[in-house]
Amino acid sequence: MCLSHRCFCVLCAVLTAILASLIFAAAPSVHAADSSPPPQNGEKKGGTVSFINDIAPILKEKCFGCHGAKNPKGKLDMTKYASFRKGGSKDDPIVPGNPDESYLMTVLTATDKKRMPPKESGAPLPPHQIELIGRWIQQGAKLDAGLNPDADLLRELRLRWTPPPPPAAYPYPVTVTALAFTPDGKKIVVSGHHELTIWDVASGKLEKRIFTRARRAMAMLFLPDGKLVVAGGRPGEEGDVRIYDINGDANRRNADPTGVLILDGVQDKSVMVKQLLDAEDEVLCLALSPDGKKLASGGCDRLVHVWDLSGGYDHIKELPPIENHADWVFGVAFTPDGKRLATASRDKTAKLWDIDAKESILTFPDHQNPVYGVAVKADGTVGYSVGEDNQLRTWKAAAEGKQVRASGGHGKVILKLVQHPKQPLLATCSADQTVRLWNADNGSLVRTLSGHKDYVYAIAISPDGELIASGGFDGEVRIWKVKDGSLVKTFNASPGLRTAQK
Numbered sequence: 001m002c003l004s005h006r007c008f009c010v011l012c013a014v015l016t017a018i019l020a021s022l023i024f025a026a027a028p029s030v031h032a033a034d035s036s037p038p039p040q041n042g043e044k045k046g047g048t049v050s051f052i053n054d055i056a057p058i059l060k061e062k063c064f065g066c067h068g069a070k071n072p073k074g075k076l077d078m079t080k081y082a083s084f085r086k087g088g089s090k091d092d093p094i095v096p097g098n099p100d101e102s103y104l105m106t107v108l109t110a111t112d113k114k115r116m117p118p119k120e121s122g123a124p125l126p127p128h129q130i131e132l133i134g135r136w137i138q139q140g141a142k143l144d145a146g147l148n149p150d151a152d153l154l155r156e157l158r159l160r161w162t163p164p165p166p167p168a169a170y171p172y173p174v175t176v177t178a179l180a181f182t183p184d185g186k187k188i189v190v191s192g193h194h195e196l197t198i199w200d201v202a203s204g205k206l207e208k209r210i211f212t213r214a215r216r217a218m219a220m221l222f223l224p225d226g227k228l229v230v231a232g233g234r235p236g237e238e239g240d241v242r243i244y245d246i247n248g249d250a251n252r253r254n255a256d257p258t259g260v261l262i263l264d265g266v267q268d269k270s271v272m273v274k275q276l277l278d279a280e281d282e283v284l285c286l287a288l289s290p291d292g293k294k295l296a297s298g299g300c301d302r303l304v305h306v307w308d309l310s311g312g313y314d315h316i317k318e319l320p321p322i323e324n325h326a327d328w329v330f331g332v333a334f335t336p337d338g339k340r341l342a343t344a345s346r347d348k349t350a351k352l353w354d355i356d357a358k359e360s361i362l363t364f365p366d367h368q369n370p371v372y373g374v375a376v377k378a379d380g381t382v383g384y385s386v387g388e389d390n391q392l393r394t395w396k397a398a399a400e401g402k403q404v405r406a407s408g409g410h411g412k413v414i415l416k417l418v419q420h421p422k423q424p425l426l427a428t429c430s431a432d433q434t435v436r437l438w439n440a441d442n443g444s445l446v447r448t449l450s451g452h453k454d455y456v457y458a459i460a461i462s463p464d465g466e467l468i469a470s471g472g473f474d475g476e477v478r479i480w481k482v483k484d485g486s487l488v489k490t491f492n493a494s495p496g497l498r499t500a501q502k
């Protein structure tokens with residue numbers, strides 16, 4: 001479980017910290033709804049305090065990082081009411097009805113090294129939170145009716161969390177973290193803030209907004225039947241893989257004043273058709289087998305999930321997850337026969353797996369840095385990977401996974417790798433503000449697409465192979481012709497963005 005993303009690589013530092021502060025500093029109402037629950041009864045002076053609504057969110061934010069389920073400090077696991085009350089190396093830290101006698105209040109108000117959270121990890125709790133916890137103890141330190149004392153509080157809080165609506169007009173640009181062309185290549189789906197936005201490729205006009213529970217989408221792909229699979233979540237909080245019908249609005253045409261259709265991908269089952277995964281941290285990547293029957297995802301929980309879709313949506317089979325990477329999984333790709341999976345991880349390796357045996361066949365370690373993207377050649381003989389070392393590396397997809405070549409050129413980290421659907425071409429995008437096309441057979445650079453003024457995080461190639469789209473940290477989407485690199489369209493994918501900001 002990853003409660004706080006403490007990583008210093010470009011992707012995490014920029015995506016998590018700066019993106020959050022940019023959006024939230026400018027939209028305080030969104031922030032309030034997003035990171036802390038709305039004020040409950042207990043927030044009113046003297047009101048009844050609820051453990052799950054008032055106390056657990058404080059513990060989660062300020063204490064779970066050290067008092068989690070795995071190796072908790074002081075042997076005190078606070079992620080369940082029962083284990084919290086059992087106490088750690090000391091006894092139950094709470095004397096119901098008597099805050100003054102409760103060790104919990106002692107540590108919260110201490111000024112010496114007893115203080116929790118410890119000095120080196122942050123400020124003491126603000127007085128109103130300490131008062132709230134004291135009042136809860138005074139009222140008997142009760143667990144809310146209907147809650148199991150052994151319930152995982154992280155899960156319970158997740159279940160109670162409701163997503164805020166996306167901003168009507170974005171005060172700041174939202175970073176594009178994922179892109180997908182629709183199967184007909186005429187529209188492009190772009191990740192937004194708690195939404196997916198759909199734009200017309202020819203005109204660059206916004207056509208639809210699909211609200212999502214996930215704060216951001218990290219990967220998207222279309223299934224053979226035209227439904228859209230999206231992976232994403234809220235960093236450090238939750239992750240999901242869901243299937244959407246982007247035309248699920250046929251009977252309800254709610255348009256905003258500018259004529260943009262608004263779809264509810266949170267509650268409306270005709271839009272959000274199926275949830276495949278509920279994880280404790282973000283899901284970062286997706287892949288579909290060439291026959292369209294198997295779907296794979298990877299994420300911050302280090303797991304690779306594989307689903308068998310051949311039985312239709314009512315009979316999706318989840319295979320046992322594959323676990324062997326030591327850190328987040330940033331990229332997945334199927335081999336052409338659909339029997340193997342290549343993965344890219346923050347643990348500085350790319351790996352090749354046998355799906356049935358759930359065994360790693362080979363490990364490619366040459367990046368010696370986090371690996372952000374992976375692909376497998378159409379004939380299955382070689383794998384490709386990109387990463388923090390600015391290199392596109394080609395390696396044998398057999399035996400020891402020996403490196404065939406390294407292709408340099410990008411001046412900064414390479415964030416994504418996408419394979420052309422028809423030609424032996426690879427596309428990469430980088431923090432160096434460029435998109436590059438590479439010859440997959442000999443690793444030579446075919447073309448550099450310049451013009452972005454910020455990090456380029458996402459790329460997608462249209463199903464017919466004619467167009468390539470790229471999206472940046474500054475919200476800009478560029479659509480180019482693969483053939484000659486000419487620019488077809490540029491727009492900022494942040495609905496209603498105040499142009500004065502730019």
Ligand code: HEC
Pocket residue numbers: 059062063064065066067073074075076087088089090091093103104107116117118121125
């Ligand atoms: C940066 C890590 C860290 C954070 C954050 C933290 N603690 Fe602790 N906590 C510790 C350590 C280390 C100990 C063990 C101290 C010792 O044994 O002297 C401890 C011990 C305790 C104990 C005594 C447990 C026992 O039975 O011995 C209590 C109670 C406690 N913490 C409460 C809290 C609360 C409440 C919070 C949140 C407001 C919190 N802690 C946040 C590190 C942390």
